[in-house]
Amino acid sequence: MNYRRLGDSDLRVSEICLGSWLTYGGALEKSEAEACVDAAFDAGINFIDTANVYSGGRAEEFLGEVLPRRRRDSYVLATKVFGEMPDGDRGLSRAQILKQIDGSLTRLRAEYVDLYQCHAYDRDVPLEETLEALTDVVRAGKARYIGVSNWNGKQIRDGVRLAREHGFAKIVSSQPEYSLLHRRPERGIMPASAANGISQIVWSPLAQGVLTGKYMPGQAFEATTRAAARGDGFMSRYLGDDVLARVQRLRPIAGGLGLTTGQLSLAWVLRDERVASAIVGASRPEQIAENAGASGVDLDDATVNAIEAVLA
Ligand SMILES: NC(=O)c1ccc[n+]([C@@H]2O[C@H](COP(=O)([O-])OP(=O)(O)OC[C@H]3O[C@@H](n4cnc5c(N)ncnc54)[C@H](OP(=O)(O)O)[C@@H]3O)[C@@H](O)[C@H]2O)c1
Numbered sequence: 362m363n364y365r366r367l368g369d370s371d372l373r374v375s376e377i378c379l380g381s382w383l384t385y386g387g388a389l390e391k392s393e394a395e396a397c398v399d400a401a402f403d404a405g406i407n408f409i410d411t412a413n414v415y416s417g418g419r420a421e422e423f424l425g426e427v428l429p430r431r432r433r434d435s436y437v438l439a440t441k442v443f444g445e446m447p448d449g450d451r452g453l454s455r456a457q458i459l460k461q462i463d464g465s466l467t468r469l470r471a472e473y474v475d476l477y478q479c480h481a482y483d484r485d486v487p488l489e490e491t492l493e494a495l496t497d498v499v500r501a502g503k504a505r506y507i508g509v510s511n512w513n514g515k516q517i518r519d520g521v522r523l524a525r526e527h528g529f530a531k532i533v534s535s536q537p538e539y540s541l542l543h544r545r546p547e548r549g550i551m552p553a554s555a556a557n558g559i560s561q562i563v564w565s566p567l568a569q570g571v572l573t574g575k576y577m578p579g580q581a582f583e584a585t586t587r588a589a590a591r592g593d594g595f596m597s598r599y600l601g602d603d604v605l606a607r608v609q610r611l612r613p614i615a616g617g618l619g620l621t622t623g624q625l626s627l628a629w630v631l632r633d634e635r636v637a638s639a640i641v642g643a644s645r646p647e648q649i650a651e652n653a654g655a656s657g658v659d660l661d662d663a664t665v666n667a668i669e670a671v672l673a
Contacts, residue, residue: 362405363656365637367437368533369558370506372475374437376631376656378408378562378640379649385411386419388590389644398427400646404653408437410536410562410640412480413465414444421468429470439562440465441510441536443480453483458494462503477504478536481511488519492529499530508534508562514549521557532559534637539563541572541611541626541672542599551635560637566630567623567641567652571599574612574622578602587644610671614664620654627655629668 364373379401385394401409409428411420421440428436442461445451450460462477477498483491495507507530509517520532535554537546539561551561567573570587579602582588592600608622615625630639643649660668 362407362653364407365560365634367476367506367562367637368508368554368560369531370533372437372506372533374408374562374638375406376638377404377406377627377653378410378439378638379406380564380640380642381409381411381420381424382415382564382642383587383591384420384642384644385416386421386423387416391423393644394423395427396646397643397649398424400643400649401653402431402436404650405656406649406653407435408439408562408638410439411469412441412444412478413461413468414441414446414480417447418464418468421465425468425470433471437475438469438471439476439478439508440469440474441478441480443483452486453479453491453494454486455490455494458491458498462498466503473503473505475505476508476534477506478508478510478534479512482509482513482516488516488523489527492520492523493527496530506530506533508532508536508559510536510564511538512550514553517550517553517557517559521559532557534560534562536562536564536640538565539630539636540566540568541629541668542568542604551633555635561633561635562638562640563630563636564640565642566627566639568599569596569642571596571604572608572611572623572626574608576600576605577609578605585644607672611668614667614671618658618664620658621651623651624655624658625660625668627652628658628660629665631655631658632660632665
């Protein structure tokens with residue numbers, strides 16, 4: 362496993378991060394989830410991403426059971442605030458941030474998180490209020506660094522400017538969706554971040570499993586897959602036969618390099634130094650071992666061009 366520095370922070374994170382949306386504290390049995398976390402550490406993954414809102418707080422509770430068995434300085438723990446909690450709390454007001462960080466730390470059984478991220482931009486709260494509250498969280502020792510997620514380039518630039526003007530904590534990371542099937546961050550988010558010492562940690566780099574090539578055009582989805590469980594919603598944009606047929610054309614490119622289609626897709630995301638880590642979800646330990654194999658793969662220009670031509 363290779364490690365990269367996270368923005369202008371002293372955190373070194375594995376190129377593959379373990380995410381916990383839908384899976385841990387959610388769809389998986391506890392023993393299955395524990396096996397995935399063990400597999401992540403075995404593979405050298407030191408970076409774990411969660412959010413207060415995942416499975417209504419149960420993802421953090423699950424991590425709070427398993428992570429304290431390990432040395433606290435052996436992993437980098439990131440969580441998020443914004444989404445609506447079961448009691449109706451939501452958003453990035455000062456009151457919410459100060460309340461939600463304590464809720465997250467209680468569920469995680471942790472004294473601090475390494476990275477506290479705004480899960481989205483809150484248009485109902487002045488940005489100064491949000492950044493000042495996050496700064497107070499850092500000063501209280503409850504988070505080491507702050508980051509943002511799903512903010513556009515202008516919102517990131519505004520946050521950087523305000524932090525400079527008021528001496529607020531620096532934003533060190535941005536968490537957008539980014540994959541071969543979703544390249545929009547290249548236009549605004551990535552340049553705005555790179556100019557300001559902010560790394561990307563990217564979500565759904567496998568387009569929720571589609572970029573592993575396991576879904577075949579014209580065929581029913583296997584019952585154990587996310588597409589079978591949730592393919593009618595958010596994921597449906599990637600499940601059309603045209604997209605699935607194109608993804609199949611990555612298979613020979615990957616095979617020629619001794620990689621799986623999923624590893625090739627993750628290596629493509631990691632080809633860009635502005636990306637510090639690719640956050641993968643996994644429902645089985647074998648998936649984590651496979652995904653970790655994408656770290657350290659160098660794709661030459663001809664391969665990158667061939668990949669991009671398939672999905673253009
Ligand atoms: N900030 C945000 O708004 C936001 C939004 C979404 C996610 N995230 C973060 O990003 C993380 C990753 O998102 P994601 O779960 O959508 O990522 P993903 O890595 O694109 O998809 C993960 C899913 O793909 C399948 N999969 C993974 N590796 C596989 C392999 N080697 N072979 C076959 N199937 C494989 C598994 O589903 P099945 O086995 O069930 O098919 C797995 O749960 C989340 O856990 C969360 O931490 C953040």
